[in-house]
Amino acid sequence: AQSVTQLGSHVSVSEGALVLLRCNYSSSVPPYLFWYVQYPNQGLQLLLKYTTGATLVKGINGFEAEFKKSETSFHLTKPSAHMSDAAEYFCAVRRGGADGLTFGKGTHLIIQP
């Protein structure tokens, strides 16, 4: 069985500050990990993914995430927050193949001016 835990349902940072959204996973097989962003009244947009290879993954909009197997973590970071980053962020895991995604509960990112 797989599961995803996102620590903090709401995270608030100041514009220009570091963004850190936490994700821990459990999986019985090597996982494939994803971060998605959801803006109000929209579907999910892929930010980045980890499959194999380099553990530091760069995504769109300046976001990146590092896969740490020993910590079973896949935290999302961005060096400098922008007002447009305010949204809901979801971490997800899948086993591979035509397998559905298992999502965390999401983290609502608030950007303070």
Next chain:
Amino acid sequence: ETGVTQTPRHLVMGMTNKKSLKCEQHLGHNAMYWYKQSAKKPLELMFVYSLEERVENNSVPSRFSPECPNSSHLFLHLHTLQPEDSALYLCASSQEGTLAGEAQFFGPGTRLTVL
């Protein structure tokens, strides 16, 4: 624009109505998915179709009936729904094959309200 469209975007229905949600992907993918997003629960996988065959059904009540007539289209037929079925229904697609870990691309969702 992700290449996955969903219609309608909003739907209000009574408990005795029958309606259908439609999803179309323009990405040439071979797998499609239905997810449910409700206010108080994480995103839940409902159905998976790969090469037009249903490969997963996550204990979804029979009042939800999926249909995948071809690799580009996916439907979710709804009948005698309950108010707790009110949610955002998201469709996704992916290309599955020898490369594992392919990402899923989501449509904008259908906001369903059951009265």
